Amino acid sequence: MTARLADIAAHAGVSEATVSRVLNGRPGVSSATRETVLAALDVLGYERPVRLRQRSAGLVGLITPELENPIFPAFAQVIAQALTRQGYTPVLATQTPGGSTEDELTEMLVERGVAGIVFVSGLHADTSADPQRYERLRGQGVPFVLINGFCPEVRAPFVSPDDRAAMRLAVTHLTSLGHRSIGLALGPRRFVPVQRKTEGFLRAVEERIGLPSGDAERLVEHSLFTVEGGQAAASALLDRGCTAVVCAGDMMALGAIRAARERGARVPTDVSVIGFDDSPLIAFTDPPLTTVRQPVQAMGQAAVRALLEEIEGTPAPHSEFVFLPELVVRGSTAAAPSSSGRSERHDDPPGG
Numbered sequence: 001m002t003a004r005l006a007d008i009a010a011h012a013g014v015s016e017a018t019v020s021r022v023l024n025g026r027p028g029v030s031s032a033t034r035e036t037v038l039a040a041l042d043v044l045g046y047e048r049p050v051r052l053r054q055r056s057a058g059l060v061g062l063i064t065p066e067l068e069n070p071i072f073p074a075f076a077q078v079i080a081q082a083l084t085r086q087g088y089t090p091v092l093a094t095q096t097p098g099g100s101t102e103d104e105l106t107e108m109l110v111e112r113g114v115a116g117i118v119f120v121s122g123l124h125a126d127t128s129a130d131p132q133r134y135e136r137l138r139g140q141g142v143p144f145v146l147i148n149g150f151c152p153e154v155r156a157p158f159v160s161p162d163d164r165a166a167m168r169l170a171v172t173h174l175t176s177l178g179h180r181s182i183g184l185a186l187g188p189r190r191f192v193p194v195q196r197k198t199e200g201f202l203r204a205v206e207e208r209i210g211l212p213s214g215d216a217e218r219l220v221e222h223s224l225f226t227v228e229g230g231q232a233a234a235s236a237l238l239d240r241g242c243t244a245v246v247c248a249g250d251m252m253a254l255g256a257i258r259a260a261r262e263r264g265a266r267v268p269t270d271v272s273v274i275g276f277d278d279s280p281l282i283a284f285t286d287p288p289l290t291t292v293r294q295p296v297q298a299m300g301q302a303a304v305r306a307l308l309e310e311i312e313g314t315p316a317p318h319s320e321f322v323f324l325p326e327l328v329v330r331g332s333t334a335a336a337p338s339s340s341g342r343s344e345r346h347d348d349p350p351g352g
Contacts, residue, residue: 004046012040023049025140034141060088060307061109061117063102065095069225069251070279071294075120075147078300086308088115103133116143116307121193124158125149128190143310145303149192150320157306158320159299163193164200166292169327170246170274171204173290178336179244179272180209183237185256186248187225194222197248197276223252230255231262234273238263243271243336250275250282253289257332268334278328287331295323 005016012019014033021029022037029037041048060083064072072094080090091114093105100108102123109117117137123129124146131153137144138155147159167184174182184201186194198220202213221236223229230252234245238259247253253275260271267273267287275282278293302323306316 007044008037008040008046011044012036021139025049025136029139031141058087058089059091059112059114061091061093061106061114062120063093063095063105063109063117063122064120065102065122067094069249070281071250071277071296072120074280074296075300078297079118079120079304082301082304086304088308106133106137110137110140110142114142116145116311118303118307119144119146121148122146124151124154125192126190127151127192127195143307143315145307145310145316147299147303151192155318157303157310157316157318159303159306160193160320160322161294161299161325162322163196164203166276166294166325167197167200167246168204169292169325170276171201171208173327173329173333174244174246174272174274175208177244177272177333180336181219181240181242182209182244182246183219183221183234183240183242184246184248185221185223185230185233185237185252187222187229187252189222194248201246225249225252227251227255227258231259234259235262238265238271244273244333245271246274246276248276250277250279250289250291253291253332254285257285257287257289268332270337272333272336274333276325283328283330285332290330290333291328293326293328295325299323 005019009016009019014037018029018033019037022034038048062076062079064076067073076092083090091109093109095102106117124134125148131151134154134156145157145159150158150160171182182205186197188194202216205211205216206213218240219242221233223233230247234256237245245256247256253273256273257267260267265271275289275291278291282289282291302321309316
């Protein structure tokens with residue numbers, strides 16, 4: 001190995017340490033130097049390691065956290081269509097409970113020589129995860145783009161909806177209907193979109209209702225991004241006297257409707273509910289769900305454009321492309337109930 005490193009280093013005009021970094025897929029080497037080292041491998045007759053062989057011009061990986069939430073198949077469809085139109089074949093890799101992790105799926109795709117990878121709501125959105133995994137991927141020469149969840153430590157194009165604006169739209173709509181006790185149901189605190197939605201919600205409540213952020217924090221309930229999670233969070237918020245609940249996802253909103261009905265409240269007469277995503281078929285729920293539409297089409301197409309620029313050697317800016325969401329008003333929101341109507345539905349806690 002030492003002789004091999006020395007030969008390659010001498011031919012490429014670089015240090016043995018640089019050759020070692022290239023062969024092991026480590027970061028800290030420019031793309032030009034990496035290509036010089038790989039060319040030296042070829043000229044000297046050494047076989048490239050599997051992960052460094054010429055990448056397939058046709059395959060692009062797409063990693064999603066799950067497919068049960070319909071927003072992820074929606075992203076997958078848009079991204080797959082955009083890739084297919086450009087002559088690429090999408091390879092969908094989905095995490096499953098007890099199954100493959102994001103890192104394992106990434107390794108599998110790299111071993112198969114994909115030209116690039118799109119991550120949707122991956123570990124880049126989790127502030128407790130180590131962002132170095134993406135630097136290591138960059139060190140292997142694999143271009144990638146990340147959707148939903150910005151991490152300043154990762155040098156790559158990001159595509160996100162404006163989560164703060166989404167909450168402003170929701171709160172403005174509800175206050176225009178007369179609601180003054182509005183709750184927010186969302187997922188775990190560690191996720192970037194959750195943090196941004198919380199910030200937007202607290203600011204909107206202060207601006208529209210005059211409730212300081214410190215007081216409004218009691219109206220924020222963290223749970224899981226599921227129907228059951230939305231039901232649990234909404235139940236807690238209704239116990240605090242909320243007449244409206246904004247949810248960080250459509251699945252959570254369906255759980256909020258279930259929570260209201262369990263206590264004999266009607267949606268939207270007694271309780272208004274707003275979702276987020278506008279995932280497929282959500283317009284056909286009972287009642288049809290008012291929601292903040294995530295611009296999936298525009299975001300998916302932008303992610304593919306940025307990735308193809310990276311693949312073609314003209315890197316997109318390593319920054320965040322932010323897309324404005326849209327409020328879609330349907331049947332799950334209505335005018336706030338009177339105070340007498342509220343007291344008939346449930347007992348408010350002291351000071352609630």
